[in-house]
Amino acid sequence: MADGKVDKGKRVEIVNDDEPDEWDKRIFSTGCAVENAKMTDCYYEKKDWRVCKKEMEAFRECWKRNGNVQRTEERRI
Template identity: 60%
Template sequence: MSNEEKDKTTQTAQDDDDEPDEWDKRIFSTGCADTQPADENAKMTDCYYDKKDWRQCKKEVSASLPC
């Protein structure tokens, strides 16, 4: 593969990274993505990371669900 081909492949991969995937499209289509505070989401994610059980993070999950 030539350097020019490698550059094209790298550029295409970078372009694809900027595009929302199917999961992002679904979340943004609900309208909730713009209303959820980032710090609330971080607390929920941190709780789950620490405890590995959503049931133990009910307070954080409830606080992060404004929709």
């Protein structure tokens, strides 16, 4: 509450979900989860991708280094 009082009538249930979801599994499989987290954290804090060029470049280099370009490129039949 804004005035410092606590509303005892409301209960907040906190769910402790340590299991990785599909997004987490995909990011971890790239080998670039740390770089991805730094990049998204930067954007969350700054709200401007232009300020996060260093983090974006680190993610891009990790992506290439781990062979994700070839793994995820479009395949034509």
